[in-house]
Amino acid sequence: MADNFPDLIDMRAVRSAIDGWFNGIVSSYGQALETAFLPVLRLLNGIEDFLLWVPWFVLIPVVALVSFAATRDWRMPIAVIVMLFLTGVLGLWQPAMATVALMLTATLFAIVIGIPVGILMSFSNRLQAVMLPVLDVMQTMPIFVYLIPFVMLFGPGKIPALLATIVFSVPPLVRLTNLGIREVNPEVIEAVTAFGATPMQKLFAAQLPLATPTIMAGINQTTMMALSMVVIASMIGAGGLGYEVLQGIQRLDVSRGLFAGLGIVFLAIIFDRLVQAYGKRVQKHLEAGNT
Amino acid sequence: MADPKIRIERVSKLFGPDPQAALPLLDTDASKAEIMEQTGSIVGLRNVDLDIAGGSIFVVMGLSGSGKSTLIRHINRLIEPTAGRILVDDTDVVSLSKAALRELRLHRVSMVFQNFGLLPNKTVIDNIALGLRFAGATNSRARDLAMEQVERVGLKGFEKQYPRQLSGGMQQRVGLARALATNAEILLMDEAFSALDPLIRHDMQSQLLELQADLKKTIVFITHDLDEALRIGDQIAILNDGSLSQCGTGEEILLHPADGYVKRFVRNVDRARVITVSAAARKMPTITCAEISIDKIARLLSAEDAQAVFIVDDEGQPTGAISATSVAHHTDDSYWRDPKHVLPVTRVSYDTILANALSDVAESEAPVAVVDERGRMIGAISRQSALEAMAGTNGPSNSAKC
Numbered sequence: 001m002a003d004n005f006p007d008l009i010d011m012r013a014v015r016s017a018i019d020g021w022f023n024g025i026v027s028s029y030g031q032a033l034e035t036a037f038l039p040v041l042r043l044l045n046g047i048e049d050f051l052l053w054v055p056w057f058v059l060i061p062v063v064a065l066v067s068f069a070a071t072r073d074w075r076m077p078i079a080v081i082v083m084l085f086l087t088g089v090l091g092l093w094q095p096a097m098a099t100v101a102l103m104l105t106a107t108l109f110a111i112v113i114g115i116p117v118g119i120l121m122s123f124s125n126r127l128q129a130v131m132l133p134v135l136d137v138m139q140t141m142p143i144f145v146y147l148i149p150f151v152m153l154f155g156p157g158k159i160p161a162l163l164a165t166i167v168f169s170v171p172p173l174v175r176l177t178n179l180g181i182r183e184v185n186p187e188v189i190e191a192v193t194a195f196g197a198t199p200m201q202k203l204f205a206a207q208l209p210l211a212t213p214t215i216m217a218g219i220n221q222t223t224m225m226a227l228s229m230v231v232i233a234s235m236i237g238a239g240g241l242g243y244e245v246l247q248g249i250q251r252l253d254v255s256r257g258l259f260a261g262l263g264i265v266f267l268a269i270i271f272d273r274l275v276q277a278y279g280k281r282v283q284k285h286l287e288a289g290n291t
Numbered sequence: 292m293a294d295p296k297i298r299i300e301r302v303s304k305l306f307g308p309d310p311q312a313a314l315p316l317l318d319t320d321a322s323k324a325e326i327m328e329q330t331g332s333i334v335g336l337r338n339v340d341l342d343i344a345g346g347s348i349f350v351v352m353g354l355s356g357s358g359k360s361t362l363i364r365h366i367n368r369l370i371e372p373t374a375g376r377i378l379v380d381d382t383d384v385v386s387l388s389k390a391a392l393r394e395l396r397l398h399r400v401s402m403v404f405q406n407f408g409l410l411p412n413k414t415v416i417d418n419i420a421l422g423l424r425f426a427g428a429t430n431s432r433a434r435d436l437a438m439e440q441v442e443r444v445g446l447k448g449f450e451k452q453y454p455r456q457l458s459g460g461m462q463q464r465v466g467l468a469r470a471l472a473t474n475a476e477i478l479l480m481d482e483a484f485s486a487l488d489p490l491i492r493h494d495m496q497s498q499l500l501e502l503q504a505d506l507k508k509t510i511v512f513i514t515h516d517l518d519e520a521l522r523i524g525d526q527i528a529i530l531n532d533g534s535l536s537q538c539g540t541g542e543e544i545l546l547h548p549a550d551g552y553v554k555r556f557v558r559n560v561d562r563a564r565v566i567t568v569s570a571a572a573r574k575m576p577t578i579t580c581a582e583i584s585i586d587k588i589a590r591l592l593s594a595e596d597a598q599a600v601f602i603v604d605d606e607g608q609p610t611g612a613i614s615a616t617s618v619a620h621h622t623d624d625s626y627w628r629d630p631k632h633v634l635p636v637t638r639v640s641y642d643t644i645l646a647n648a649l650s651d652v653a654e655s656e657a658p659v660a661v662v663d664e665r666g667r668m669i670g671a672i673s674r675q676s677a678l679e680a681m682a683g684t685n686g687p688s689n690s691a692k693c
């Protein structure tokens with residue numbers, strides 16, 4: 001294809017410099033990184049093994065009960081039972097649990113990383129100014145791009161899949177934690193300060209509790225993004241429902257892809273409703289307290 | 292004034308990118324708008340000097356944007372001054388270290404907010420215990436102390452509720468109890484009752500006055516509402532565009548507004564509820580019983596252009612009055628020496644609120660005598676002088692300073 005834009009600099013050189021630099025990292029640190037992330041892998045496998053160890057006839061009622069506790073609405077547990085049961089019937093129980101394990105682990109790490117970063121960001125306008133464009137880039141970068149460096153570092157497998165999922169799903173949580181804290185009623189913050197709170201007391205007594213609904217919305221978005229990542233992550237060996245979809249594509253097996261897709265939708269609905277219901281409850285609790 | 296509890300010394304506050312640059316302009320007669328235009332700085336406070344006496348309620352008034360909130364926030368250093376000093380019990384608040392400032396906020400100065408500033412996720416009792424918890428009290432000890440305040444403000448039975456379950460008035464009682472719980476001697480109240488409807492507001496004022504009679508805190512109270520200021524304020528300061536216009540008792544401000552701005556403030560107030568009978572009293576000629584003669588009475592009446600002559604006993608206490616209109620009917624000295632023929636006098640103490648003496652003024656045929664604590668006559672209020680006092684058409688202007 002003819003390219004009518006002149007070659008101002010030799011991009012091949014730049015590219016090979018980047019690649020060389022990254023290859024250097026891979027060869028010198030790859031092994032160390034792999035060992036470092038072994039505990040993460042164990043955690044992920046542990047969660048997956050546990051979910052598969054629990055008999056389905058125990059797990060389904062437990063999730064149904066939790067969903068009732070969160071929503072206080074009897075329709076929710078019924079929907080949960082139907083959807084999970086169907087997942088089993090469709091022969092997707094094992095991959096579904098693998099996907100849930102991946103998503104839960106990714107969300108867990110996203111929370112552990114995202115909330116503190118969001119808090120720091122809310123404390124410093126300068127950090128916010130630096131972080132917002134970084135988050136923008138992280139969210140607009142095509143998902144596949146994340147896979148490349150992680151696969152190079154770790155080889156195909158669950159660890160790169162998990163890490164790519166975390167990186168992809170953490171931005172909304174950082175963003176919303178920052179936003180939630182900044183939006184806390186300034187009079188409450190002033191009151192807490194006037195009564196002699198230290199910055200830590202202020203954070204834990206006022207800022208975090210009052211920002212909880214917004215932070216919960218962030219967690220919700222994070223779980224949804226993690227779920228949407230599972231199909232892509234399966235390309236690098238994450239397994240689970242995504243792998244089923246992938247198989248469907250590769251073998252042009254419509255029903256296989258469709259069923260696995262349904263399974264993902266079911267999981268998405270369940271997690272979305274659960275987290276949202278919890279967020280709403282917290283919000284209702286906080287609202288109208290300060291008119 | 293003896294040592295003030297809080298002393299504000301030439302405090303100025305400018306908001307903007309370069310406050311120091313605009314500082315010299317504050318000493319010129321440039322207006323707030325001009326300073327804004329020339330330097331981009333917003334004048335919050337301008338060379339404010341105030342002494343606030345311990346154990347009193349000190350009210351700060353002013354239009355929106357006049358700097359009331361800015362002023363009160365300097366006392367616990369929620370806002371740092373651009374220039375000037377703030378002394379609390381001789382502690383220079385501006386130079387306090389972080390730790391010392393925290394001590395001040397934990398133990399010496401507490402605050403009540405317009406929209407309550409309660410934590411919606413904590414129960415009433417835990418909200419009240421907030422300051423104590425920050426100070427490091429254990430949960431159970433903080434709750435015990437908080438419980439005392441729950442009872443003090445009349446919220447017993449509501450301590451396990453959440454703020455959203457309470458009415459506005461009750462929420463503000465939580466705010467008040469929270470401020471009282473730290474046992475601070477100074478209470479800052481920024482429009483604390485402004486968000487409440489009028490009846491509740493009146494109740495809260497009464498409750499505050501009752502508490503104050505008991506606790507003798509130093510209260511700095513901000514309000515838009517002159518009636519509220521006059522009701523609860525021992526002293527009232529009026530801010531205009533960051534400068535202090537006037538400071539004095541409610542009566543001083545009503546009777547002698549320092550400038551047009553203050554005048555506009557006091558224009559619509561029900562003066563009768565604020566000023567005392569002394570302010571409405573006119574000097575009246577007096578005469579002892581032994582001195583009574585028609586000639587003398589006539590002379591006194593015409594010399595002082597008075598409506599009546601009051602007869603006083605040896606102590607100076609009024610016993611009767613002879614009105615200008617009736618004296619003409621009987622030209623006989625002995626007639627007037629007979630107590631049966633003189634008008635009876637109603638006496639009111641000099642510190643009575645005018646409104647409370649109005650019915651006496653209306654019913655009494657003679658002007659009502661105003662007497663000092665020993666019952667001696669100071670002056671008298673006629674219907675005319677009462678009306679003049681209420682209309683505010685008396686007295687020259689002299690501004691008092693705090």
Ligand SMILES: Nc1ncnc2c1ncn2[C@@H]1O[C@H](COP(=O)(O)OP(=O)(O)OP(=O)(O)O)[C@@H](O)[C@H]1O
Nearest residue numbers: 306333334335353354355356357358359360361362
């Ligand atoms: N943080 C700030 N930044 C810039 N300007 C401010 C800031 N805080 C206050 N001001 C300005 O300072 C002036 C005084 O404000 P302040 O809030 O003290 O007024 P106020 O008398 O309390 O008014 P209100 O009755 O509306 O509460 C106003 O012109 C306001 O716009």
Ligand SMILES: [Mg+2]
Nearest residue numbers: 359360361481
């Ligand atoms: Mg204000």
